[in-house]
Amino acid sequence: MKKYLQLAAVALLITVITSCGGTKTEKLSGNDFLVTIKTDMGEMKAILYDETPKHKENFIKLANEGFFDSLLFHRVMTGFMIQGGDPNSKDAEPGVRLGSGSPGYTIPAEFVKSFFHKKGALSAARQPDQVNPEKASSGSQFFIVQGRVFSEQETGMDMQALSQSISTLRRNDPDNPLNKELEDSFNEGGDETFRIKAMELADKLSEATGITIKMPADRVEAYTTLGGYPPLDDQYTVFGQVIQGLEVIDSITTVGVDPNNRPYEDVRMYISVEEMPRTEIVKKYGTVYQ
Template sequence: MRNRIFQILSAACLVLIIASCGETKSSETPAAEGDDYLVTIKTSMGEMKAILYDETPKHKENFLKLVNDGFYDSLIFHRVISSFMIQGGDPESKNAAQGQPLGSGGPGYTVPAEFVPTLFHEKGALSAARQGDQVNPERASSGSQFYIVQGTVTPREQLEGTDQRKIITAFRECMQTYPESDLAKEYQTVLTENPGDNAAIQTKVESTLDRLTELTGRTFSMSEARIEKYSTIGGTPFLDDEYTVFGKVISGLDIVDNIASVQTAPGDRPVEDIRMFISVEVMPRAEIEEKYGYKYPVVLEQ
């Protein structure tokens, strides 16, 4: 089976693309030590609370700026797919007529990708949409479009071991995006010297996975923390290392479920518009933990 998967490698020398083709705001005063920003996403179907990760500072800063500027107010969740995710943040959706194609609007800039091994697409993950690899090999995020993961539960046995699909994706990226890299040249040498020998290129790739991760930023096996989440609360593991996760819904996951279950028209736009109003407030982290049950990671002193 593994050899069959690697037959694709020689010829190549389920990518899923998420298109990106509150009524009142708090002041913009930075959160003091011990405080954080609590995001409220109000919709006609209920309210969600979210936090933004410090580990993705560019995305956190950008999202807070847009919220404080009122950018998101009255936009709609324009793409909803049950058991997958709900997506919004296209400014063209504010006054969009029914049937109008959506998903390509934004503020006119992108945000550099910020992939962090400890942040992944568990249920409730707040993540940045982006254009596909063909036109966006750096995997830069849309300046405004985001999605919230619903996903599904995946059996533990399907998550353990090495993910061959991710290896293939990374190999292709290496050959197509970084053809002048030493690693790509080594792979090309193996392909040239061993035409049609899938085992040779398979062996070479599997012996250089650390270098392939360093070059592409992609990982090929899942941590126990990810496996535990994906096999219990669920999520979308195949999006990891592809799209930046920059926050998490910590209250209102039932609202995500409700929105994900609405009737949609062709193009995955809800038949009845679901509008958002996003606000942010500064709150002590201890209070966020007490009210919403979210536990901040312990930071050890140097």
């Protein structure tokens, strides 16, 4: 029975792959840090989130030390993101593959459901799950999302997450009645009946496993208007947001790159932080606090 359920979960994911083409409150008390990211192609302004304190503190510390100054955006991918922060990139010869440098430490993941990879999201790079199952962040490397605008159909239900929730429930809670419902549906009608039943149980599966299956309304709105890259959500720590200069991201992604996605012409960064009242930040840049 478990074998059938495994096969059905895989079939569910394959079917989708082949067929798929709160209220915000302003937190204005006290001061905050405005981040300025100067590049060879323009300037971006960003804020860092209080809800990811380890990442915020580390980024401010490195910026104040001048760590980022003259480093490269060493990985640029159109429709995806721009990545930098590798200390080895400062004096790197043309064509050298970059991306392995760090300050010698990592930062524990700080996932916050309300922060996701919409355009302009400032997110921490990290090593892959195979060597980093805790999803700890790089001590210095980060990326800024460009992504693209998605359709409502594309943002409705994350079928990969649905498949993952089924596998997780079977592994961690084999006696859960939901497993029996899914098994019965497969035995009664095969893959298609199983797929329909799984989608009907999406909310219950999400509640039982903690895996987000249906994309929240705020994410749907952002991804269908501003754009971004939803496959990264809940996998990388989002710790800030570009609030001015999104067009600079678009400009950087137009540069020519080598097979390792390193720009042929260096794109350098210079990062500084300035402490100022939150009310002043909002006055200059609009509603930027969730």
